[in-house]
Amino acid sequence: MSPRTFIYHPGDAVAMSLVIKNGLVATQDPKRDVLRADVLIEDGRIAAIGKSIKGAKTLDASGCAVIPGLVNCHGHAAMALMKGVADDLNLEQFLGRTFAVDARRTRQDVRAGAMLGCLEMLLSGTTTFMDMYYHEDAVAEAVEATGIRGHLGWAVLDDDKTTQKGSPLKNADRFISRFKSSPLVRPLVAPQGVYACSEETLLGARSLAEEHGAGLHMHLQETRYEVHEHEKKTGKRPIAWLEGIGFLNDRLSAAHCVWLTINEIRILKKNGVGVAHCPVSNAKLASGGIAPVPEMRREGVPVGLGTDGSASNNCLDMFQEMKFCALAHKAHRWDATVMNAQEILDMATIDAARAIGAERAIGSIERGKRADLAIVDITAPNMAPTHSGNLVSNLAYSCIGANVRDVIVDGKVVVRGRALKAFDEAKIMKEAERQARKLLAL
Numbered sequence: 269m270s271p272r273t274f275i276y277h278p279g280d281a282v283a284m285s286l287v288i289k290n291g292l293v294a295t296q297d298p299k300r301d302v303l304r305a306d307v308l309i310e311d312g313r314i315a316a317i318g319k320s321i322k323g324a325k326t327l328d329a330s331g332c333a334v335i336p337g338l339v340n341c342h343g344h345a346a347m348a349l350m351k352g353v354a355d356d357l358n359l360e361q362f363l364g365r366t367f368a369v370d371a372r373r374t375r376q377d378v379r380a381g382a383m384l385g386c387l388e389m390l391l392s393g394t395t396t397f398m399d400m401y402y403h404e405d406a407v408a409e410a411v412e413a414t415g416i417r418g419h420l421g422w423a424v425l426d427d428d429k430t431t432q433k434g435s436p437l438k439n440a441d442r443f444i445s446r447f448k449s450s451p452l453v454r455p456l457v458a459p460q461g462v463y464a465c466s467e468e469t470l471l472g473a474r475s476l477a478e479e480h481g482a483g484l485h486m487h488l489q490e491t492r493y494e495v496h497e498h499e500k501k502t503g504k505r506p507i508a509w510l511e512g513i514g515f516l517n518d519r520l521s522a523a524h525c526v527w528l529t530i531n532e533i534r535i536l537k538k539n540g541v542g543v544a545h546c547p548v549s550n551a552k553l554a555s556g557g558i559a560p561v562p563e564m565r566r567e568g569v570p571v572g573l574g575t576d577g578s579a580s581n582n583c584l585d586m587f588q589e590m591k592f593c594a595l596a597h598k599a600h601r602w603d604a605t606v607m608n609a610q611e612i613l614d615m616a617t618i619d620a621a622r623a624i625g626a627e628r629a630i631g632s633i634e635r636g637k638r639a640d641l642a643i644v645d646i647t648a649p650n651m652a653p654t655h656s657g658n659l660v661s662n663l664a665y666s667c668i669g670a671n672v673r674d675v676i677v678d679g680k681v682v683v684r685g686r687a688l689k690a691f692d693e694a695k696i697m698k699e700a701e702r703q704a705r706k707l708l709a710l
């Protein structure tokens with residue numbers, strides 16, 4: 269099964285119907301309609317969008333916008349404990365510092381970090397995230413406990429380059445088998461990057477993904493250093509080399525892709541690869557310039573936004589990512605028209621879903637899709653005045669995560685009145701503080 273056609277396993281969705289009443293709905297459907305409408309949810313799916321719909325339960329969204337849940341295309345949720353650990357360093361120094369901490373990580377602190385990351389994402393309107401780490405089973409537990417949706421990649425490196433116990437490919441295999449049928453977790457294989465994975469490891473990852481009908485996620489052409497080192501070693505830049513060994517296909521979503529030529533963009537398009545653009549992380553680590561997103565979009569490569577981990581961002585709020593993305597590209601090209609508010613919102617919703625191969629299931633408010641939604645307070649001072657004519661613009665340029673009031677994932681209300689429903693937030697915070705103190709020897 270190609271990842272472009274997969275469906276999520278149905279969860280224990282609320283059989284009862286729920287109507288979200290009186291909201292201003294940014295559908296992100298093919299016409300990008302913004303409607304004053306009710307949204308009916310049944311069995312975890314969007315059943316109807318229209319006027320005066322009745323359902324067993326009602327959620328009043330007066331004074332609110334109803335938007336598709338945001339999709340964060342690249343991150344390392346468990347690194348939420350590592351804010352400020354490696355600031356103001358170039359990528360190579362950054363990796364040295366973060367790998368040193370990573371090597372000390374335990375399953376307990378990965379779980380505590382992932383709980384904190386999931387909490388931060390949910391409260392700021394993200395309903396799906398793509399992740400790469402080890403102990404990814406602990407991240408999966410955090411996903412199931414908090415109620416967010418996770419495309420979770422077990423990090424794979426060469427056996428002699430990893431601090432994981434056992435072979436990373438075997439660990440990934442076990443992880444995928446365990447979480448394959450979870451309604452909220454889509455397990456996948458995540459090679460760290462060409463600098464940590466040999467041809468054999470990469471092809472092993474590809475076979476494993478094929479065997480399980482799973483996706484692939486990796487860091488790719490993030491810095492000039494990565495590209496040049498690989499060229500020195502193999503005679504080819506990473507993308508051409510990956511195509512040459514037969515690794516590229518439509519299961520893959522690649523993070524960063526900053527250092528790309530137009531030919532490499534065409535290779536990505538030809539092979540159906542999706543891209544996670546992480547503008548804040550790239551700028552903070554001074555990866556060099558701004559990824560050629562306008563060219564990727566023009567050539568038809570699906571591009572979504574990602575925050576990357578908390579050590580390199582240091583914030584998982586996708587609204588911040590949207591605004592920075594727009595400003596970075598405008599400033600970089602000396603062209604205010606290079607990317608508009610609608611395109612920015614697309615890259616956090618429907619295009620993001622496309623970039624991770626989930627556009628049939630999520631990314632827009634359309635009949636039949638999974639009910640993953642965020643309800644945003646548009647009466648807050650920073651959002652007023654909001655009406656149908658400027659909603660998209662306000663979402664891209666004025667909104668912050670704290671404006672999100674409620675969040676629904678798979679038809680279930682997981683955040684209500686800015687509070688997580690399924691889990692005690694104070695407990696998550698306390699455990700995160702405790703594990704961070706241990707991990708960072710504070």
Ligand SMILES: [Zn+2]
Nearest residue numbers: 343523576577
């Ligand atoms: Zn990353």
